[in-house]
């Protein structure tokens with residue numbers, strides 16, 4: 001039997017099989033020559049002490065013990081060409097993992113996606129960055145792989161169900177992600193690696209007889225006697241099925257409007273909104289690692305911070321070490337920020353959404369929009385920011401200390417946000433209560449993370465697509481919409497997930513419920 005050990009080691013030991021083996025031998029009072037293999041099960045950084053260490057959980061195999069390299073295998077996906085069809089609207093993580101799960105269950109997914117396949121999508125991202133042109137069906141939120149394709153690909157989630165999380169991570173490895181994601185405490189994939197994984201998932205779906213329709217936007221649902229019968233696309237095509245997974249993400253405003261117009265129950269949902277802050281990565285490393293230079297063995301440091309200000313949580317969201325701020329608008333006439341990183345996270349800037357939790361009462365000025373009040377609140381801020389920054393994809397920007405002093409920044413240095421920035425007093429972008437909380441909050445952040453509150457940090461606005469402003473309510477047991485039989489609201493847009501992993505888990509859950517209903 002291999003021996004399981006938990007230990008703390010210096011970074012250089014954590015990164016060397018030879019040194020780690022020597023360390024384990026000493027720890028177990030065994031001869032190094034007797035050890036056959038060390039298999040690291042979990043790895044995390046402990047940066048609380050002056051000397052930074054790695055926590056390692058590992059299995060030590062001794063010579064003569066039965067050791068097999070554990071290769072991750074994909075499930076047996078059978079051919080479902082002639083099986084019963086299930087429609088999935090949206091090819092984000094929720095939609096794609098629902099499709100894979102349906103195939104496992106012997107059902108045929110028809111995935112309908114408004115955006116382009118992952119490579120074609122790239123040209124439209126270039127057009128946003130370079131020409132300030134936003135394609136309403138193909139952008140950082142819409143297209144194959146959904147909002148997560150051109151992201152940092154962080155794979156952590158607050159989901160407590162470890163088994164569900166591990167299954168998604170293993171599937172990702174099966175589709176080409178590095179097995180390191182199974183080991184790291186805070187795994188991520190990176191923008192450069194995600195598209196190939198997404199493409200391989202799509203190819204598997206098609207190889208098994210499923211269908212994936214790109215550049216096909218669902219514009220209506222066919223509902224008879226409160227039962228779904230199919231969907232209508234912008235091309236005028238009818239796609240029929242009496243099971244439809246609706247996984248259109250948090251930015252599909254036309255879907256929320258369609259549901260509202262058709263009197264299919266939806267509810268306003270609180271979300272969070274704020275700015276995206278960019279610091280030099282070196283500064284974040286110094287703060288987080290308490291050292292002048294992080295060296296070669298420590299990764300670019302992430303951070304996570306939360307404070308209560310005036311009774312509301314203000315917190316970091318989707319922090320991207322060594323990353324870039326991305327233009328994530330989905331319509332012309334608005335600006336939206338988010339962030340991505342390459343797999344090595346080796347760029348010189350660190351960015352993070354810094355957002356404040358909103359309450360339903362904040363949406364009162366938009367009460368006439370009913371369940372869409374939060375969405376209209378969000379839209380108004382994005383449109384105001386667009387106007388204030390010059391009616392292009394440039395965003396309003398301000399130095400952090402200037403913001404806390406309510407002073408327009410005299411200049412804004414070049415940041416990673418490619419379309420550019422315009423110096424704006426952020427107070428003009430947000431309702432007064434939000435600016436006030438953020439001003440106070442940044443001062444509080446500066447007390448906890450010494451050096452964080454600096455004019456070298458540039459705020460970009462707004463960070464507004466943190467989660468869905470709408471919930472599409474579903475039955476807890478069947479996961480069907482509470483009013484429309486056969487309609488499965490799914491993933492982040494429906495309000496049941498936040499992030500790649502939880503959206504993927506929710507996709508699988510909906511597919512499993514459909515499997516149960518059809519068995």
Ligand code: FAD
Pocket residue numbers: 089090091092093094095112113114115137140141142143144145146147148149150151152153154155156216217218219247248249250251252255318326328338339340490491492493497498499500501503504
């Ligand atoms: P989405 O991914 O939003 O997918 C919905 C899909 O539905 C889209 O492809 C859209 O085109 C399609 N669609 C919408 N309307 C229609 C229609 N009418 N007809 C047909 N198709 C339609 N999360 C993380 O966990 N880690 C990260 O590092 C991370 N970084 C991010 C970086 C960026 C730049 C962005 C934008 C998001 C990031 N996220 C990250 C969030 C993550 O991407 C989402 O939480 C996740 O993608 C939600 O999955 P989903 O499948 O529910 O919805």
